[in-house]
Each structure stands twice: as structure tokens, then as C-alpha cells.
Amino acid sequence: MASDLIRRLYETWSKDDFSELDSLIAEKYTIFSDPGDAWEGQTLDRGTYRNRLLYSRRAFPDLVFDVMQLIAERDRVAVIWKASGTHLGDLRGLPATGKRLGFSGQTFYLIQDGKAAGHWQVIDRLGFIQQLQG
Amino acid sequence: MASDLIRRLYETWSKDDFSELDSLIAEKYTIFSDPGDAWEGQTLDRGTYRNRLLYSRRAFPDLVFDVMQLIAERDRVAVIWKASGTHLGDLRGLPATGKRLGFSGQTFYLIQDGKAAGHWQVIDRLGFIQQLQG
Numbered sequence: 001m002a003s004d005l006i007r008r009l010y011e012t013w014s015k016d017d018f019s020e021l022d023s024l025i026a027e028k029y030t031i032f033s034d035p036g037d038a039w040e041g042q043t044l045d046r047g048t049y050r051n052r053l054l055y056s057r058r059a060f061p062d063l064v065f066d067v068m069q070l071i072a073e074r075d076r077v078a079v080i081w082k083a084s085g086t087h088l089g090d091l092r093g094l095p096a097t098g099k100r101l102g103f104s105g106q107t108f109y110l111i112q113d114g115k116a117a118g119h120w121q122v123i124d125r126l127g128f129i130q131q132l133q134g
Numbered sequence: 135m136a137s138d139l140i141r142r143l144y145e146t147w148s149k150d151d152f153s154e155l156d157s158l159i160a161e162k163y164t165i166f167s168d169p170g171d172a173w174e175g176q177t178l179d180r181g182t183y184r185n186r187l188l189y190s191r192r193a194f195p196d197l198v199f200d201v202m203q204l205i206a207e208r209d210r211v212a213v214i215w216k217a218s219g220t221h222l223g224d225l226r227g228l229p230a231t232g233k234r235l236g237f238s239g240q241t242f243y244l245i246q247d248g249k250a251a252g253h254w255q256v257i258d259r260l261g262f263i264q265q266l267q268g
Contacts, residue, residue: 018200031157033238035238035258036261049158071206071212071242073205074205078212104169106255106256122240122258125260126259
């Protein structure tokens with residue numbers, strides 16, 4: 001089911017074992033909209049998707065996502081999520097601050113052939129930056 | 135249907151005729167989560183909800199919302215929306231800049247007894263501020 005697929009995707013984003021990734025993500029994954037994301041507008045192959053995930057987990061090695069709400073209809077799944085982690089690695093040129101950060105977002109996923117094939121996402125980046133600078 | 139209800143709500147946010155509002159909004163409307171919103175965490179009566187809408191339409195008198203995607207399940211509706219308007223009125227102490235702004239967000243609505251009774255929302259406020267300051 002599409003909702004289980006997306007829950008498993010958040011579990012993979014919350015650990016360093018990426019072995020499930022190929023069963024969750026389509027060979028081509030499009031970031032249709034994700035303001036402020038370095039990959040916005042791009043279609044990623046699996047290696048690039050994996051690099052995107054690695055990038056987040058290197059900046060926040062204890063990164064954990066919680067799915068707060070999830071609904072599904074046809075080929076779309078919509079999610080409210082929260083994440084938290086400690087900023088222990090480089091974040092786009094910003095050296096580790098050691099700060100414990102929490103941030104939240106909402107995401108629509110496109111599901112194709114039982115896998116996630118893309119997303120439209122909005123993250124509370126203003127709140128995130130305020131925590132980093134605070 | 136819940137999806138039609140939410141589409142009509144965005145139409146009401148896009149015009150100065152609020153006559154439909156009582157048929158769309160529950161007597162108590164809770165803003166469960168909406169980072170950066172002045173009413174976040176509050177439960178609004180209809181008068182307060184109307185003031186919130188008026189506040190936005192005074193800051194952006196030509197404000198128009200477009201529903202880009204919408205899915206519904208049980209008592210929830212999830213929406214991707216875009217908005218645009220000209221900043222012609224006071225915005226939390228910031229005087230009118232005359233700038234034409236576009237901004238986007240995602241929202242989950244709680245539906246109760248055929249009306250919208252609350253929301254969880256994330257707006258791209260960083261992009262919004264960058265346009266205001268740019």
C-alpha cells in the first residue's frame with residue numbers, strides 16, 4: 001500500500017541502513033517543488049537520491065523523522081512530518097554548530113508502480129534558520 | 135464533499151465577498167500548527183476567523199489562491215496551493231511595498247460535520263521574506 005511505502009521511506013531517512021531504498025524509490029525521482037532545496041526541479045537517479053539522503057544524515061547523524069499525519073488518494077500520498085537531529089556536520093558551508101534542531105514540513109508524494117517517483121514539499125525553513133542562528 | 139468544501143474556501147479567500155464563510159467554517163476553528171502565523175495554536179470563533187481573512191486581504195487586496203493539488207481521506211483534506219498578490223497594505227508593521235509577491239504552501243484540513251474545523255499548515259515563509267526584502 002502506498003501509505004506503508006511512504007512510512008517505510010521515512011524510516012529509511014531515520015537510519016544509516018539504506019538497503020531498502022531501491023524497493024521504495026523509482027529509478028527516476030523528480031523533485032517537482034521544494035523551495036530552498038539544492039535539488040529542486042531535478043530528476044534524480046538512485047545514486048543521486050542516495051547522495052541527497054547521505055548529505056542530510058552527515059549534517060545530522062542522529063536525524064529522526066516522525067510521520068504525524070498521512071492520507072492517500074489515487075497516486076498521491078500527503079504527509080505532515082517532524083524531524084529532529086543534532087547539527088554535527090557541514091550544512092551547505094555552515095560548519096557544525098552542535099545544536100539540537102527540530103523542523104517540520106508537509107509533502108505530497110507521486111506514487112508510480114508501487115514506488116515513490118517524486119515529491120512537492122514545503123519545509124518551515126524560516127523556523128529552521130532561526131534555530132540555527134538563535 | 136469535503137474536497138468541494140475546501141475548494142470553495144480558497145475561492146472565498148480570493149475575493150472580498152465573505153458571504154459563504156459561515157457555510158464553510160465551523161463555529162470553532164483551530165489553527166493546530168502554522169509556523170509564523172499570528173494565530174497559531176488558537177481556536178478562532180467566526181468573527182476572529184473573518185478578521186484573519188480581512189487582515190490578509192487588506193495587506194494584499196488582489197490576493198488570489200490557486201489550488202494546485204488536493205486529496206481527501208476520512209476527515210482530512212490535504213492541499214498544495216499557490217497565492218499571489220500586491221503588497222498594498224500594512225503587514226505586521228511592515229508598510230506597503232507595492233511589490234507583487236507569489237508564495238506557496240501545503241495545508242491539511244480537519245473536516246467536521248461538513249465544515250472546515252481547523253488546519254495544520256506550512257508556508258514557504260523564507261521565500262516570501264526574500265521577495266519582500268529583494
